[in-house]
Amino acid sequence: MQETTVTSWDQGWAPLYDAADTMRMMQDYLDFYAGLVTPGTASLLDLGCGTGSVTVAVAEAMRAHHPDAPALGIDLAPAMIDIAAARDGSIGWAVGDICDPPVTDRYDLVICCFHTLQLLPDDAALGQALAAARRAMAPGARLAFDIYQPNLDFLKMAAAGGLEPGRIVRRFPDRTGRELIVREEAVCDPDTLTYSGTWFLHDAETDARLPVDPMVQTLRQIYPEDLARHMAATGLAMVERYGDLDGSNFTPDSKRQVVICAPA
Ligand SMILES: C[S@@+](CC[C@H](N)C(=O)[O-])C[C@H]1O[C@@H](n2cnc3c(N)ncnc32)[C@H](O)[C@@H]1O
Incomplete structure (x- = not known):
């Protein structure tokens, strides 16, 4: 048997993603990201959306205020996008790289969940992804993401x-x-x-x-000081930071860096 190696979640692994996702407190994720929606949030972009579980929860919270508000999820893996599309056909889903996402509109809320930024291959790609996220932000928009703090x-x-x-x-x-x-x-x-x-x-x-x-x-490991440098270079200002999706304080020992930013 000729064996190939799949990089990241695609092909045979994509249908297993949700069932295998046993190590995070999913409800904390859904509550945290859906909790970012305000009455003014009328468009959503999810970068690295995977199978779309967080996208859908946030879109539903947003559509409680704006029933027809557009939402778009982007992921590199076609098999993940297929699953997301089957989950909710009212959301736009697109295969694409978050370093150069197929996005022309501007969004009130941009999210990138569950350490997706750490999957990028190098610092240049991280800078490109943050710059692309920044470009996709409407005036007054927020960008939220979570990555692990290096343990x-x-x-x-x-x-x-x-x-x-x-x-x-x-x-x-x-x-x-x-x-x-x-x-x-x-x-x-x-x-x-x-x-x-x-x-x-x-x-x-x-x-x-x-x-x-x-x-x-x-x-890859992204240290708080490196993140701050990347954000400054991209024109992003950190407005809130937590140590986990439960909203706990950020400390040097926190498990995660959960960051909300705004255009600087
Ligand atoms: C850990 S999963 C997180 C998925 C989703 N955000 C969630 O919370 O369940 C990371 C996702 O990022 C996608 N991904 C990795 N690198 C990417 C890139 N450069 N552009 C777009 N998506 C990417 C993977 O295909 C995978 O679906």
């Missing part, structure tokens, strides 16, 4: 080879109720602490590997 203890341990090869990182049922597990082979660059995990899908009961191409997800 140096974990990352240094991973870089030193401290993670068990093939460790189980997800366990979830498929549509038929069959229990699946994801085993991960991880590499962490000792200099940059960029974390690259390759996922393999297994049957939980037999541990047999299933015929889904492995998927590699590479997460």
Whole structure:
């Protein structure tokens, strides 16, 4: 069997995304992003929308005020966009790169959820994505995103080879109720602490590997000071920052950097 490696969520993995998404407090995500909607929010852009669960929740909150308000979700993975489109046909969905998104309109609320900015390959791409998000903002608009705060203890341990090869990182049922597990082979660059995990899908009961191409997800680290530099270069001002989607205070030990910004 010729095996290819899928980069990020696409093809065989996309239909598993929602079921495998067991590690975040989804309700906190939905509440946080939907909570950004104000009576003045009349258009929504979701960059890296995935299967659209957050997009739909925010669009519904917005449409309580403006029933016909436009919403658009953009993702690089066609298979994720297909699932999003099946979830809600009233929203516009488009395949595209958030570094150069297929967007001509301006939006009152622009979001980029669940560490999507860390999936970009380098600093230049991060700068391009923030600049594109900035261009897509209407006057008075806000941009909100969340990324992980670098967990140096974990990352240094991973870089030193401290993670068990093939460790189980997800366990979830498929549509038929069959229990699946994801085993991960991880590499962490000792200099940059960029974390690259390759996922393999297994049957939980037999541990047999299933015929889904492995998927590699590479997460760059974005430190608060680097983020501030990128935002300043892009003409974005941070107006609020939290340590997680529950709205907890941001501290140096917070799990996440949850940022709301406005044009500077
Ligand atoms: C971790 S998922 C988050 C999806 C969604 N925002 C959510 O909260 O469920 C990251 C998503 O970003 C997409 N993605 C990665 N790089 C991208 C890029 N350069 N442009 C557009 N989408 C991208 C992936 O295909 C994937 O659907």
